[in-house]
Amino acid sequence: MRLLRLGAPGAERPALRTDDGAFFDLSPITDDIDGAFLAAEGIDRARTALAAGTLPALDPTGLRIGAPIARPMAVLCIGQNYAAHARESGAEPPAQPILFFKHPNTIVGPDDAVRIPPGSSRTDWEVELAVVIGKRASRLAGPEDAAAHIAGYTVSNDISEREWQLERSGGQWSLGKCGPGFNPLGPWLVPAEDIGDPQSLRLRSWVNGAPRQDSATSDMVFDVAFLVWHLSRFLTLEPGDVINTGTPEGVALSGRFPYLGAGDVVELEIDGLGRQRQVMTGPEGEAA
Template sequence: MRLVRHGEPGRERPGVLLDDDTIVDVGARLGDPGTALLTAGGLADVRALVESRADLPRLERSEARLGPPIPRPPKVIGIGLNYADHARESGMQTPPEPIAFGKAPNALTGPTDVVWLPPDSDRCDWEVELGVVIGQHARRLPDEAAAYEAIAGWCISNDLTERAHQFEHGGQWIKGKSHETFNPLGPWLVTKEELRGDLRLTTRVSGDLVQDGTTADMIFPPTELVRYLSWFMTLEPGDLVSTGTPAGVGMGQNPPRFLRDGDVLETAITGLGEQRNLCHEIQLPAGETNPLQQPATTR
C-alpha cells in the first residue's frame, strides 16, 4: 500500500493512493487513528477497508495537498555519514558504528510545501535520504529479522541542514537540522513488503542534478540501524529514522553550493515518488536583528 495524508496543514486525513491519480479517503471511515494506523493491526484494518471496496470518498491526487505521510512522530532520528562517499566529501572518517542524532519532529513538512530558509542563512544544504517508519514498540531487538518486523514502511526524507548552525554554534547537529520545514517527507509511505532491492536516490537544485546515489552503498542497512538503535532507546510506532545521504550535498560541491531564495528542490527515490519544494528565505521585520549573526561573546 501507499499511504498518504491529505488536507490542509494540521488537518490532514489518512488516505491510500490506489493508482498514480486516485486517493481513497480511509479517514472518512476510520477517522484519524494517528500513529496507531502504522502498527500491524492498523495497516491490516486499512488494507481490509480498501479491499472491501467500501463506498469511500475519492479524490484526485492533483487536487489534493499532501502533507507528510505520517502523523507527527514521537521521535525523528537521523543517521550521519552512512555512505562512504558522503563521509569522504565531508572530510570525515567512515564510522565504526552508526552516528545518531535527533531532529525536532515539528521540522516535518509536506512533499510540495515551501521550505523556509532561516533569516540571513547562507549555508542551507540538502540531504535526500531513505526514511524508515517504525510500526511497533521495539527495544533490544536481537537481530535484523526482528528489526524488519518492527518496520511499517519507507518514504523519502529530505534532512535539510543549515551547516553554520550545525557546526558553529556549539557543535550540536540538532541545531542545524530542526528549523521548521527542514524535513520534507513523502509524498507517500510504502509498506515494507512492497519495496525491496537497491533504490536510486536523486536530488536536483533548480534543475541541476546534484545527488545521484544508491542504497546499495549504505554502510549500515536499515534493518541494522533499527536493531542498533533499539539498544539505546525504545522505538515506537510512528518514529522516523532517516538513514543517511549519499555524496553530492552542497558543502561537498566545488565550490560549495547552498540553497537560495527561489531555488526549487526536487528529490526522488525509486518507488517512493518525488518531492518538489520551493525555497524562500524568511525576512525579519524592519529593525529586528538576528542574534545568531553576532559574535558568540555578545549573544
C-alpha cells in the same frame, strides 16, 4: 498501495492511493495515519477495506499533500551513512552509526515551501530514505528481527544549516537541523511488504533542474535492518517514529555546489517512493 494525508496543514485527512492511481478515503477506518494507527495493524486493515470495497473514492484535485505520518514522537537521523558523503564532509566512514535528532515539528509536506532561516548562509539539501516504525522495538536480538517492526518507507529531505550544525553547535548537530520546515517528508508511506529490499533503491536530487545526488541505498555503510536493531539497543523505538537513514554524496557541503538561496527549487526522488519538490523562500517569505 500508498498511504498519504491530504489537506491543509493541521487538517489533513488520511487517504490511500492504489498502484493504478485511484484515491480512496481512509476516514472510515482511522482519523489519521499516525503511530496509533500503525500499532493497531492499520496497514492490514486498510488493505482489507480496500479489497472489500468499503473505502469511498476520493478526488485529490486541489488538495495539498501533507507528510504521510502525523505527529511522530521522534525523528532520529543517521549521519555520514554513505562513505562518499562522509569523505566529502571531511571524515572517514564511521565505525558505528552516528545518531542525532530533529525536532518532530520540522516535518512538513513534500511540496511545501521551505523558509531559509534569518541569518542562514549555508542551507543544504539531503535526499534520504526514511524508515517509519510500525511496532515498538526495544533491545531486539539481532538485525534479522528488524523487519517485523518497520511499517514502511518514504522520502525525506534532511535540510541542514551547515554553519549552525558544524560551527555553532558545540558538537551537537541538531542545532543546524531543526529549522522550521527542515524535514519535508513524503509524498506517501509505502508499506514495507510493497517495497521488498530497501537496500536496492536509487535516490536522486536536483537543484533548479541540475542533478546533484545520484546513488543507491546499497551504498549505505549501515543498512536499514542494522540501524533499527542498533538503535533499539539504546532506546525504544515507538510506532510512528521516523528514522532518516543518511544521505549520499552531492550536497553543497562538498564545496562543489552553492548553498540554497531564495527562489531555488529542490527536487528529490527515490525509486518506488515518489518525488518531492520544494521552493526555497527567504527569511521574510519571498521566493526570489
